[in-house]
Amino acid sequence: MGIMSRFLAAPVLAALVGFGIAGVAPAADISGAGATFPYPVYAKWADSYKKETGTGLNYQSIGSGGGIKQIKAKTVTFGASDAPLKEEELKQDALVQWPMIMGGAVPAINVPGLNPGELTLDGPTLARIYLGEITKWNDPAIAALNKGVKLPSTAIAVVYRSDGSGTNFLFTNYLSKVSKDFDGKVGAAASVQWPTGIGAKGNEGVANMVKQTAGAIGYVEYAYVKQNHMNYAGLINAAGKKVQPEAKSFQAAAANADWAHTPGYAVILTNQPGAESWPITGASFILMREKVEDPAAAAEALKFFDWAYKKGGKEAEALDYVPMPASVADMVRKTWAEHIKDANGKPVHAG
Structure with missing residues (x-):
């Protein structure tokens, strides 16, 4: 499928059936919704991950605003947004945010x-x-x-x-x-x-x-x-x-971005310093709740994202996305362990 038809078809397809067959997805499948920009790479990762682990991913490519609404409403395990939420909004809704993939x-x-x-x-x-x-x-x-x-x-x-x-x-x-x-x-x-x-x-x-x-x-x-x-x-x-x-x-x-000192990793990668930096770069972000109601589903989602950081780089580059630097992925894993917990305060991801 060419890039034009791929991007044209992707949001419709994803909104209707996710990455599996509607109505027959196993209970262990991960649910998410949001930004259309990362859909092709999430779809590719989901396909590879399911072959490797048996766990599927149902992602509704409905736009960043829709993803934010759904994670706030607790109707999905994770939301996705191309524009990061500010610290106040994250705190207000008890959300954890991190960058997953980049483009520009x-x-x-x-x-x-x-x-x-x-x-x-x-x-x-x-x-x-x-x-x-x-x-x-x-x-x-x-x-x-x-x-x-x-x-x-x-x-x-x-x-x-x-x-x-x-x-x-x-x-x-x-x-x-x-x-x-x-x-x-x-x-x-x-x-x-x-x-x-x-x-x-x-x-x-x-x-x-x-x-x-x-x-x-x-x-x-x-x-x-x-x-x-x-x-x-x-x-x-x-x-x-x-x-x-x-x-x-x-x-x-x-x-060159200051990820470590930016709450919620809400770095806007435009006009960054550095002799080689492209000035209109941006990350796409994932949102999850701090206190999860379904620890098993949250753990599965974090396993998938951990896998994507470790093994998804080549597939991302093949689709002309840019993987996050390993140093950022390491920071994100610590954030998961510290902030995403079950009702008893136990981290849902071992790290």
């Missing part, structure tokens, strides 16, 4: 005469494009960043995500960090009011609109760009270095 957003472009990665943008210039202030590809601000590159006078067609999403949150969070003007006029959220451009639904919608529109720019998940051989722009990161979207630049962003 990439400026996808359709500019005649340019090869993938040949064009370079920086954050402030990208923000001005999305504010409608830069309207031609040969604008002096873009030309100054691309000396020696022949830029056409083609009009820029801005494309944005019309639906609320973790990708929207990631992109607007980055632009808000690098542009006070963008922060004041648009701000960072899963859904915002864009001052200019054409809206399209989902990563597939934005990708298709960019491909069909001469002069277009959109922001699309890394996997879409790579597997569909889309044209894209490189970026200048917080260290002032030109970087390309690739596994090592996503890993660099994660490695």
